[in-house]
Amino acid sequence: MRLAGSAHDKGFRLARHGRLVSTNDEALTRAKSGDPGRLWIIAESQSGGRGRNGRVWSSPPGNLYASLLLIDPAPPRRAPELGFVAGIALALALRGVLSGDHRLAIKWPNDILHDGAKLGGILLEATSLSDGRFACVAGIGINCRSHPQDTLYPATNLAAVTGGAVTAELVFERLSTAMAEWLEVWAAGNGFEMIRAEWLSLAAGLGGRISVSRAGQSIEGVFKTIDPTGRLIVEQASGEAAIEAGDVFLLAQPAGAIAALQ
The missing domain is CATH 2.30.30.100 (SH3 type barrels.)
Structure with a gap:
């Protein structure tokens, strides 16, 4: 697993782990210990991965489990916008992996679908730190090799979509590039109208x-x-x-x- 060179050049870092309870939990722990942010946390598997509304996120080996820690990325009131930034970055990274496949879309607020089936999701969490800083974590899970069967929505994985292996390493390298680029477009909230327009161009079900x-x-x-x-x-x-x-x-x-x- 490695960062894209463009992400490394923009000051992003990477910490790799074999197994964690949760990459989001690890990111928040690092924030409380004084980490300066722009840190990706990657795990090969999670014992306590979670999705939105406290749902369990199945986390066997072979899929991508990544969390990006950002410190003071924007005024706290604008922090929820990061979910849309991450959604765009992830959708475009996956479209690159899937050779521009336009069946890939974002379901509000930030689920990634392929032909209507859930391929991945984003969990955004934030907290105020004791030293006055504000920490945001964007947790990202992508079904690369497998997907759970007992889900609220139909689900799929990249191997099933492509008919061949798609590694978490490839997905993460594309994602780290796209996330660095779209954070610059967002510009701490000043560019949210551009984010909104791009997000709508990728939206599932718009007009339906x-x-x-x-x-x-x-x-x-x-x-x-x-x-x-x-x-x-x-x-x-x-x-x-x-x-x-x-x-x-x-x-x-x-x-x-x-x-x-x-």
Whole structure:
């Protein structure tokens, strides 16, 4: 496992491990110990990997488990934007691996799909440190060799998509390049409008009907856009709903459905 040369030149570092409880936990521990950030944590497997909303993230050997620690990357109120930055970087890195395959897309907020099946995901965590610094961690998991069967959404892996082996090493090298590039575009939040536009160009289900599950209720409507803060905008008969968190399900689209204006 190695960093791309362009990422190394921009001050990113890499720490490799055989097995960890969680790469995100290791990154946060390092932050609390004074690490300056721009540090990738990689593990061959995890005993306690997790996804959004506390779900277990199956972590056998052969897949990619990586977390990027950033210290004071932007004002804390803008930290959630990092999820969109990481989503773009990961989607474009994987499109490169898959020779530009446009069946690869991002499902809000930051799941990576291939032909509607989940290929990977991102878990963003942040904390204020005792010395006044602010730590953000973007945890990234990609199914390279295998995928779990008992998932909330259909899942797949890169080997199944390509019909051949795709190594975690190759994916990470592409990812480390893309992440360094898109962090510069984001520019600590100043470039979020460019991030938003790129994210929408990669969005799964844009202009189609979706269902969003949140806080014990379900909201159904048309995925219209994301707003300037990254909230999901769903158009219903009664008007627009702005959603900050939830699980999105893509619904079957009627023939001839067209994408909504961004």
